[in-house]
Amino acid sequence: MFENLSYKKKFMALITLLVVLGITAYKRSFSMTVDAYKTLNSSRATLAKVSNSQQRITGLRTEVAYLDKIIGKETADADLVQQEILHMFTTIEPEVELVKLEEVHKANNDYFNIFTNRLILSGKFNDLLAASYQYEKKFEFSRIVSLRFYLERERRTRRKKLFHQIIFQNYEKIP
Secondary structure (H helix, E strand, O other): OOOHHHHHHHHHHHHHHHHHHHHHHHHHHHHHHHHHHHHHHHHHHHHHHHHHHHHHHHHHHHHHHHHHHHHHOOOOOOHHHHHHHHHHHHHHHEEEEEEEOOOOEEOOOOEEEEEEEEEEEEEEHHHHHHHHHHHHHHHOOEEEEEEEEEEEEEEEEOOOEEEEEEEEEEEEEEO
């Protein structure tokens, strides 16, 4: 059968047979090897992430502890923070007068419930400054986010009176 074909036709048949066998070999063996190699590389990358995860968890825990220290101790009840503000006021040594402690303002975003307390004090400048310093250093339940001194004129005596507004905020994580 092959004696009647010319060398040129035999050569073309051989090339065609090689191409068909090459495609078949690629589909049967080489493509599986390439896929296995890609899977091996992705598994190595995943293993590297997993082996490093314990260090990342430890780092994240220290960051969370640091942020909790900055934004204040986590409390279960916002009214408890107000009671602690009043309790701290009774321990303040300088002579300051409590003018107003406003109701808790509650706000929230995607991650936190934010509780804001506003305290207004009156007195001499140095005493008010010492009181705000004591709140800043010793008060753990909330953090001071704003301080403001302002003067108001009393209507009856027409004397100026110094007021000091302190705004506290604490956060609660939304589960």
